[in-house]
Amino acid sequence: MKTKFLFTSALLLASVAIFSIITAFQPKKxxxxxxxxxxxxxxxxxxxxxxxxxxxxxxxxxxxxHGKSGHGDGPKAAQLKTDPGSFAPAEVQSQSDGALFYKISEGREDMPNFKKKIPDEEDIWSLVNYIRTLNK
Known part of the structure; x- marks a missing residue:
């Protein structure tokens, strides 16, 4: 009985490890x-x-x-299925203000939409302005 339990546990751990490796190397959508x-x-x-x-x-x-400085290292980041990434790299900072506004408003996957939580569009635009300071 103990051997069966150990085998099942090892198989489960191996499955989780393989899934984690496969997921980590999948390209971002x-x-x-x-x-x-x-x-x-x-x-x-x-x-x-x-x-x-x-x-x-x-x-x-x-x-x-996203963390205090926008490097994707906030206390909840480890619980996410998707990497929250960093706001400092040029690939994020080169996006238009409107693109950032859309992503904050609409969200996707682990990133919630904030249309209801931040209903004033001017507030979302102010958030976009603040995100621009995170590359410094």
């Missing part, structure tokens, strides 16, 4: 942003008030997964 958002300009000026508001929203809604 591209996050397609509709054209109208790609060309959308941020109507909220990146000033002290907007950045303060964006930082407060970041701390409340984003920091737990």
């Amino acid at each position: 591209p996050w397609v942003v509709p054209g109208k958002y790609v060309s959308m300009k941020n109507p909220v000026a990146s000033n002290a008030e907007s950045l303060k508001n964006g930082k407060e929203l970041w701390i409340k809604n984003c920091q737990s997964c």
Whole structure:
């Protein structure tokens, strides 16, 4: 009986390890942003008030997964199925403000949509302004 339990446990652990390895090497799915958002300009000026508001929203809604500095190292990041990534690399910072607005608003997979949690669009735009400071 003990041998059967050990064998079953070893088989389960091996399955989890293989799944983890396969998942880790799968390419990321591209996050397609509709054209109208790609060309959308941020109507909220990146000033002290907007950045303060964006930082407060970041701390409340984003920091737990994305981390204090946006490096994907928040306390909840390890619980996610998808890597929250870093906001510092050029691949993120080169995205348009509208693309970031869309991704925050709509979400996908582990990234929740924030349309209801942050209903004021100006607040989401302020959050986009704050995200721009994370590459510094």
